[in-house]
Each structure stands twice: as C-alpha cells, then as structure tokens.
Amino acid sequence: MAKYKFKCADIGMNCSFVASEKNRDDLMVKIADHAKHAHQIEEITPELKGKVDSAIKKSMF
Numbered sequence: 249m250a251k252y253k254f255k256c257a258d259i260g261m262n263c264s265f266v267a268s269e270k271n272r273d274d275l276m277v278k279i280a281d282h283a284k285h286a287h288q289i290e291e292i293t294p295e296l297k298g299k300v301d302s303a304i305k306k307s308m309f
C-alpha cells in the first residue's frame with residue numbers, strides 16, 4: 249500500500265517531526281496541525297504549501 253510521507257526537516261525546519269498517511273489530504277491536515285502547534289504557523293501560505301508539496305514523498309512501504 250502506498251503511503252505519503254513528510255519530514256519537517258525537508259522544508260528547512262530544525263525539527264524531527266515526521267508523518268505518514270495513506271491519504272495525501274489527511275497528511276496535509278496533520279502537517280497544518282503540527283505547523284500550528286510546533287511552529288506557531290497559523291496559516292499555510294501558498295509559498296509554504298508549495299514547499300510542503302514538494303517535500304511530500306510517495307512511498308510503497
């Protein structure tokens with residue numbers, strides 16, 4: 249089953265947060281929640297979303 253993975257460090261954060269979800273939209277929700285609580289980012293700007301999008305990797309494992 250394919251999974252989508254995200255590492256906070258991949259967008260240049262000094263942070264060890266990693267998340268994986270089967271559904272890309274669910275992963276985005278997790279990332280937004282993490283950004284809010286861990287990085288005080290209240291809103292995912294289009295620029296940040298672009299960074300996040302390119303950092304999300306699809307994995308078969």
Ligand SMILES: [Zn+2]
Pocket residue numbers: 256261263264265282286287
């Ligand atoms: Zn983080």
